[in-house]
Amino acid sequence: MPAAARARLLVVDDDADMLRLLSMRLGAAGYQVTAVGSAEAALSQLDIERPQLVLSDVRLPGRDGLALFDEIRARHPSLPVILLTAHGTIPDAVEATARGVYGYLTKPYEARELLEKIAQALALSAPASPSHPADEQWRAEIVSRSNRMADLLAEARMVAQSDASVLLRGDSGTGKEVLARAIHRASPRARRPFIAVNCGAIPEALLESELFGHMKGAFTDAVANHKGLFQAADGGTLLLDEIGDMPPALQVKLLRVLQERAVRPLGSSQSVPVDVRIISATHRDLEAAMAMGQFREDLYYRLNVVTLTLPTLAERREDIALLANHFLAKLAAKYGKRSSGFAPEALKALTMSAWPGNVRQLYNVVEQVCALSTTPLVSLALVQRALRTPSVEVLSFADARQRFEREYLVGLLKMTDGNVADAARLAQRNRTEFYRLLQKHALTPGLFKSDAGAGAGAEPSDPVADV
Template sequence: MSAHVLVVDDDPDMLRLLSMRLSAAGYRVTAVESAEAALARLALERPQLVVSDVQLPGKDGLALFDDIRARHPALPVILLTAHGTIPDAVEATSRGVFTYLTKPFDGKALLDKIAQALALGAPPGEGAPADEAWRVAIVSRSSRMAELLAEAKLVAGSDASVLIRGESGTGKELLAQAIHQASARAPRPFVAVNCGAIPEALLESELFGHVKGSFTGAVANHRGLFQAADGGTLFLDEIGDMPLPLQVKLLRVLQERSVRPVGATQSVPVDVRILSATHRDLDEAMAQGQFREDLYYRLNVVSLTLPPLAERREDIPLLANHFLSKLAVKYGKRLNGFAPEALKALAMASWPGNVRQLFNVVEQVCALATTPLIPLVLVQRALRVPSVEVLSYAEARQRFEREYLVGLLKLTDGNVADAARLAQRNRTEFYRLLQKHGLAPGSFRGEAPVAE
C-alpha cells in the first residue's frame, strides 16, 4: 500500500505540480489550499506525511505545524519556504519540523526528503511481507538486508553448513533461526549453544553428553546438544572461541555423523545440520594456530555476513518502533512512538553495539518514559551513557549467583567443601544451589577425564 501524503499550498499551479510529482513517484496524494482545510482533512484521515508551504492565507504553515504537533506529535512535517521566510523555517526545524526546502527546489531533493521522513515515521510492524513468516523476527526494509535474506532463504533449501559472520549484536542467532525455519528441518528442534560462554570442562559434556559415573558429579546419563537437535539444526555461536581439543572432536562428529558421549564406549548416530557464527576473524585465528583449517572448511560451506547497524540505517527507525511496541507491553506503559527529532537522533547515532545496543537504548527510554511520545532529551540521555542491559532484580540476582558459584568452583578445583566454606554456607545448602543452577562440581576438576 502506497504512503499517503497531505500537500498544502495556496498556489494552484504549485499544488498541481507537487501532486503530479508525488503521484508519479507512487504516493497517494491529498491536496488542499489552506491550513484550515488541512486540519479538516487530518480530522477525517491521518496521512503518513504533511508537506506544506510556509506562506498560507489565514493560518500560516508554522501555525499549522504547531497544531499538527499538538494533535499528532509523531507525524513528520516538511516545510516549503521562500527566501524571506528561511529564518522562521530554521526556527521551526529546531522545534521539530522534519526539514525545510527553499523554493525553487529540486524535484529529486524533495523526493529524497520525503522518503527519509516516511522511513523515520514508519509505524512498527511494517517491513516483512505476509508470506515471509520464516524471517518474521528479522525487522528490516533495507536493500542490504533484503539481499542477505534472499541468499539465506536460498541456502536454507539445502543441508549445507553455513558460517554466519558479523559484529557482536548484529543478530547472528536470529538469522540462524530464520534459516532453520525456512528449511525442511523446521518441524524438528533448533538448538543453540554459545561456545564462548561455557567452561571448557563443561562444553564437551554439553555438546556430546556423558554417561553415568564417567566423572565425579555425573550422577545420571546426560544427552548432549547434538542428540537434542537430532533431525533439526544445531547452532554453534562464537565457534571461534571453541578450544582446540574440542575442535578435533567436533570435526570427527561432522565426518562420522555420530557422537560418543563422555565415558561411553559406543557412538550414537545423529542427523544434525550445523549452522555456526563468529565475530572473530577466523583467517587470522587459523594463521595463529587457534582454529583448525580442516574444521573451518567443514563449517564454511556457505558464508553469510550480517552488516553492522550503521550500514543499514534505514532500518533503525523501524527497529526502534518495533522494540518500543514490545517493551511497552513488558513495562505496562502506553507508548505511541518517538518524537520525530528523537528518531532522527537514533538514526544518526554510531551504534558500535549494533542492534543489541539499540534494543538496550530503547529499553532504557521505555523504562524512564513518563509521556506517550518518547522525547529527544530521553534518547540523548540514553545515548550519552554506555548502554547497559536492563534486568529485573530477580534476573540480575540469578545471573550473579550462577557466575559466583562458577567462580568458586573454578577457584577450589571443584571441591564442594572448600567452596561452601568460602561462601560461608553449609554443604547441603551449597549442593542445593549447585543443583538449582545445573552445575556439576566434577566438571571443574582438572583431572576430570575426557572422551577419547
C-alpha cells in the same frame, strides 16, 4: 508500487498554481494527495483523516506554516512535517527544524529533492509491518527493508534447502542467532529441534559434556546419564555460537563428530549416530586465528561450506527506524504502556547514531526509553539520554540561539553603560531593530546604567544585569 508510495500526503499552499503543480508531481509519484489552501483548512482536514505526512508552505494567509506546525505538533506529535520556504524565511524554518519539523526545502527546489525528502520522512515514521505473508513466516523475526538484508535473506533461504554447514560472520549484536533460527525454519528440518550453544560462555571442562553428553560416573558430579546437545538436536539444527572461542582440544573432538556423524559421550565406549545440521557463528577473524594456530584449518573448512556475512546496523541505516518502531511496539506491550511512537527528531537521532553494538544495542536503547517514558510519545531528550549523548548536545538550536542572543545583548548593555545607540552601533544593527531585540528578551536599558540604583524606585539589584 512500494507501500510508502501509496502514503496519503496533506499539501498546504495558498498559491493555487503551486498547489496544482505539487499535487500533479506527487500524484505521478504514486502518493495520495489532499490539497488545501490555508492552515485552517489543513487543520479541518486533519480532523477528518490523518495523513502520513504534511507538506506546507511557510507563508500562508492568516495562520502561517510555522503556526500550523505548532498546532500539528500539539495534536499529532509523531506526524512528520516538511516546510517549503523562500529565502527570507530560512531562519524561521531552521528554528522550526530545531523544534521538530522534519525538514525544509528552499524555493525553487528540484522535484527529485522533494521526493527524496518525502521518502526519507515516510521511512522514518513508517510502523513495522504487523505480519508477514505465509511464505515469509520463516524470517518473521527479521525486520528489514534494506537491499543489503534482502540480498542476504535471499541467499539464506536458498542455503536453507540443503544440509550444507553454514558459517555466519558479523559483528556482535548483528543478529547471527536470529538469522540461524530463520534458516532452520526455512529448512526441511523446521519441525525438529533448534538448539543454540555459546562456545565461549561455557567453561572448557563443562563444554565437552554439554555438547557430547556423559555417562553416569564419568566424573565426580556425573550422577546420571546425560544426553548432550548433539543428541538433543538430532534431526534438527545445532548453532555453535562464537565458534572461534572453542578450546583447541575440543576442536579436534568436534571435527571427529562432524566426520563420523556420531558422538561418543564421556565415559562411554559406544558412539551414538546423530543427524544434525551445523550452523556456526563468530565475530572473530578465523583466518587470523588459523594463522596464529588458535583455530584448526581442517575444522574451518568443514564448517565453512557456505558463508553468510551480516551487515552492521550502520550499513543498513534504512532499517533503524523500522526496527526501533518494531521494538517499541513489542516493549510497550511488555511494560503495559500506551505508545504513539517516536517524535520525528527522536527517530532522526536514532538513525544518525553510530551503533557500535548494532541491533542488540538498539533494542537496549528502545527498552530503556520505553521503561522510562512517562508520555505515549518518545521524546528526543529521552533518546539522547539512552544514547548517553553529552548534555551539551541536548540543548536545541532554538534554545542555544535564544541563550546566546540574551547573553550577547546583556554584555553589550553592560559595556555601553545602557546606551542603546552605542550598543546598536557595536552590534551593527539599527536602533529600531535593536530595541525589538531588547523587548524580545525583556531587557530594560536603563537598568544597566551605572547610576540606575540611585534613582527613585530603582531595585537595589537587577537580576538581568547579573546574567
